[in-house]
Amino acid sequence: MATKAELGSARDEYYRCLDRARSSCSDCNYQQALDWCINSFPFIDEMMQFERKHLNGNHSEIESISLALYLGPLILNQKCLVEVASLLTACKRIEKNTTANIAAELQIARQRLWVAHRFWKMLTKNGATNNDDISTILEDHENLRIQLISTWDKLGLVRIVDDAGPSRIELVTNLNELTSAKCPACGAIGKARKAKLLEEVSCPKCKSRVVFVQIVST
Ligand SMILES: [Zn+2]
Numbered sequence: 001m002a003t004k005a006e007l008g009s010a011r012d013e014y015y016r017c018l019d020r021a022r023s024s025c026s027d028c029n030y031q032q033a034l035d036w037c038i039n040s041f042p043f044i045d046e047m048m049q050f051e052r053k054h055l056n057g058n059h060s061e062i063e064s065i066s067l068a069l070y071l072g073p074l075i076l077n078q079k080c081l082v083e084v085a086s087l088l089t090a091c092k093r094i095e096k097n098t099t100a101n102i103a104a105e106l107q108i109a110r111q112r113l114w115v116a117h118r119f120w121k122m123l124t125k126n127g128a129t130n131n132d133d134i135s136t137i138l139e140d141h142e143n144l145r146i147q148l149i150s151t152w153d154k155l156g157l158v159r160i161v162d163d164a165g166p167s168r169i170e171l172v173t174n175l176n177e178l179t180s181a182k183c184p185a186c187g188a189i190g191k192a193r194k195a196k197l198l199e200e201v202s203c204p205k206c207k208s209r210v211v212f213v214q215i216v217s218t
Contacts, residue, residue, distance in 0.1 A: 002046060004054065010046030017043070018064050025067070028154045030075045031211045032184055037068035038080060041087050048097055059098040069105050073112035073144075074151040076120060076198045077211070081109055115141050116148055120198075123158070128170040155214060157194060181212035189215070 002010075017040030024033035044062055051057030065084055072080040084106055088095050095102050118137050123129060138145040149169055152158040156179065158169045172194065181192040186206035192214075200209050 002049070004050070007046045007050035007053070010043045011050045014040050014043035014047040014064070018067075021064060021067055025071070029213050030071050030151065030155070031077070031213050034068055034071055034075070034077055034080045035184060037064040037071075038083050040064040041083060044087070044094055045091050048094065052097065059100075061100045062094065062098060062102070065102060066100075066105070069109040073109055073116045074147055075155075076113065076116055078113060079200075081106060081113065084109075112141070112144055115144060119145075119148060123169075123171055128161075157198075180215040182215055183208070183210055184213050185210050 017036050021033045021036035021040065024030070024036055041064070044064070048057075048059055048062075051059070065087075068080045068084060072078070084102070088102060088106070115138065119129075122133055122137060126133070134145060149158065149160065153160055153169075156172060159172055160169050177194050178191040179194055180189060182189050183203040183206060185203060185208040188203060188205040190204065190212075192201075192212045194214075198211070200211050202208075203210050203212075
């Protein structure tokens with residue numbers, strides 16, 4: 001049985017990770033935000049225990065899980081969904097002690113990821129979208145369409161063609177174009193092709209399997 005102090009320090013650690021996830025998210029470092037969400041997972045159970053016992057807290061949602069399930073599909077990251085699934089299996093108490101249905105949210109996230117993949121594939125094949133493509137793939141996914149386009153626009157992957165309606169987007173000039181990117185494991189900065197920014201690659205410096213984070217100039 002963990003002591004109050006132990007539970008309290010796990011809770012601090014959870015909120016530290018969550019804060020970092022949020023601030024990475026506002027900096028458009030979505031991959032890094034996901035990594036911070038995943039880093040918070042080992043502390044969730046004890047954070048919840050502390051809040052139940054000492055703060056009379058009820059959990060209607062676990063924010064770092066919600067953020068991971070929201071962001072993952074937008075940057076085509078399947079790993080975080082796998083991490084959520086293993087967390088729920090490894091620690092059944094988490095799901096049991098929230099009023100949210102995390103398993104159902106995970107299922108929705110899987111579906112969103114699948115749709116996002118199809119959309120991205122169509123875009124990389126044709127170089128642009130039109131309303132017909134959009135309605136074929138993203139029918140019934142209006143919010144997802146808006147979120148994907150806005151996320152990919154922020155990452156510099158697509159350009160919104162304003163005069164042709166909100167659905168018309170084009171891939172940026174060239175996905176082979178090089179952009180500055182940073183290894184999230186060792187911090188090495190190098191050039192990466194834009195097409196590779198959503199994929200796991202081997203860092204030439206530290207050899208970790210990572211998704212390079214684009215350095216966004218604002
Ligand atoms: Zn590295």
